[in-house]
Amino acid sequence: MRALAALLLIAAGAAAAQTRYEGLCDASAAVALDARHFVVADDEHNKLSIYRRGEPRAVGELRLDKFLKTDKEADLEGSAQVGDRIYWIASHARNSAGKLREDRHRFFATQVRGATVEPVGKPYTALLADLLAAPALAQLKLADAARRAAEADGGFNIEGLAAAPDGSLLIGLRNPVPRGLAIVIPLLNPAELVDGKGPARFGSAIRLDLGGRGVRSIERVGNGYLIAAGPPADDGTFALLRWSGKPGDAPVALKVELGTLRPEALFAWPDGQLTLLSDDGGVLVGNKACKDADKAMRSFRALDFKP
Template identity: 50%
Template structure:
């Protein structure tokens, strides 16, 4: 197990090349770049606060997906613990990979979008998800809205993975048809959701690996078990259990994999085990995230 320093609540990640990856934390509007196996970040932190228009308010980034040289990111769009809607937790945005930099990094791309939830609520294709009511509930509540997964779809589309709400015990995956147009100023368009049987769990992470997907499934609330599923990406095909994960001591939020490897790296949300720290401070720099390597059949 490797420990990466500089954050405690890793929530989304994407590979930049075979050795480097970029990570978001849900409590800070900053991305950090790491080299695999090296505990400290490399290069400069990528401060997104001005780009996102959230000031010092955390946008709760929860999912990332690379399409070509663009990495898209999505926030949870959920209510905070106070139960009061916070518009700064509603962001969809993109960064572009700068592979020529040493080490590689990402830079803001296009414009950050704050209207995704509004578009989803208005979309006739998503009517059965009842997102308007889900958005009024806390994310840990039954039926509450919580977006935590984002993956490359077919062509230039994305798939949005929901930790909640579940529908008939199944986790929704929403095809997002036009992400590039949205970060260029357009409105979002969607296709009919796909409901996945993950043993009563929601989606904590979903990642496209060559022609299939790996899904980190987790409970909607704080109790329960985690697992990794394989899925073909076809609506008619059920996900297949690939690995049960430890029931205690790890809360996987992001998955890293390479197309040629059966080993994946899970980044754990370890915020509950460490003291709170203000973003950008020395104390924050001492926080740690555990990375667990898992062999898949």
């Protein structure tokens, strides 16, 4: 209880600790590389950008088009670190018109090399097919969801990825949210997939009450998880919740004043500090949405939680 109370106090005072980073708007997933650097994905472009903590401009980037073998954006949405390997997952969703987008069917890994990363193994493209074929997940009726647009009622959209203590991963769905409960699916063999040894194996789905919201980001912190939750579609409220990681335990909402932030990525630093990134692609810059503005005008906001 003391640890949770301390976290609540941290969150309550975190609004004054915002930083703005330049060069991209749609921050969607991130991992700390060391005590000073973090790598962030942009769901509008197939690249990873590296920033130095607290400094606005990127200090490096990794272009992924050739590695991912995609013609359009892969819609990168989640990341999780296991040892010196970072796993990344795309949305595996259809576009806003409900059109199939195979470029978004990507699960891959990068290796941490000091304050940078490099691709390792090869992208896995059959994760959605494996999800739909898994007997343990049949009750979720994901095949129906996967035929709909990402933000449609009951559509399919992956946005969260977190490491579990045993090296497996948790996949968090933004959509669907059946009966108002978010879905988290254990991925048991991530290392095998990037080594070209499919199919994917899954544990039983976990249902979480996030107040009718889906998972936007999930991060292992200490002995549990923090979840950034948001609406399955574009309109709705966001929240930050603490979850023990046990399927039968209910997440606990943290009293955080997020203001206009749209939480999309959450990660922990080696010193225990937490950073929450906002997807600011729709924020107006002059008379244009940030993602449509000149590159020099693009930026995203980060909220730091100081222990």
